[in-house]
């Protein structure tokens with residue numbers, strides 16, 4: 163199968179803000195957009211995006227997972243980047259319109275239709291380094307996808323990195339610059355340590371990887387950093403923590419230091435996992451710290467990780483009751 167996110171449906175939903183009002187959303191070709199080379203986004207990175215998925219159920223119907231939560235995060239990113247605000251109902255309608263348009267192309271599980279809302283500042287104004295864009299473009303791309311981490315259940319290797327992924331007030335914003343700033347450390351970790359991802363732990367504070375949240379599972383307890391501005395408030399993280407509570411597990415949202423992580427990782431029953439829309443819940447088998455490989459528990463994918471991943475997939479795939487109202491049928 164093609165690399166994750168490299169295949170696009172030929173049309174997308176699009177709406178533009180002209181400085182005073184949003185125009186009516188339309189379905190337009192997805193192969194190009196027209197931007198002035200001086201557009202605000204290209205110089206001052208006024209951009210944010212989202213990632214969510216639509217799933218095909220056994221009866222043929224299609225459901226979008228946690229659409230409202232992703233739209234709320236997109237609005238939060240928009241506001242924190244001083245992009246023009248939009249009505250959540252506008253984006254919700256755009257997502258529904260384009261997913262309905264391509265309902266027949268939504269893959270069957272374990273595949274899905276990845277949905278990528280994007281918001282960019284379009285004003286041609288290179289003098290506005292410290293001033294918001296007046297105009298913007300909001301569009302929703304679709305990309306049919308399979309499993310993100312090929313092999314799905316292979317335990318990942320994470321390099322513990324002492325630096326931050328991005329500026330501490332930017333982490334909760336899903337914006338391109340944060341990914342750009344994580345690129346060099348991630349490429350170095352791959353080349354030097356054959357790591358799959360970097361786990362950013364500035365000053366020993368365990369935060370997240372380049373595209374997923376980090377969860378430590380110690381017996382009946384899940385430990386993960388409490389929400390603050392420094393990292394992305396993952397929708398999958400919230401989902402897994404809710405499912406874990408439903409299963410009677412203890413959820414501890416609090417600071418986790420590298421020292422505590424390494425100490426707990428050494429115990430045989432410990433598991434670790436990455437949560438994200440793309441990663442789903444991916445097992446972590448090895449932490450690389452100060453040049454040493456340290457196994458998490460046995461180093462193999464853990465049973466609790468598999469159980470939680472299954473519980474999540476079962477809801478997404480329409481095989482378990484959607485008790486929390488997370489699915490939007492199109």
Ligand code: PLP
Pocket residue numbers: 213370371372373374375394395396397398399437438439440
């Ligand atoms: N952290 C970062 C930096 C991400 O890019 C993502 C996105 O997938 C996540 C965490 C997980 O967020 P979500 O579960 O909403 O996909």
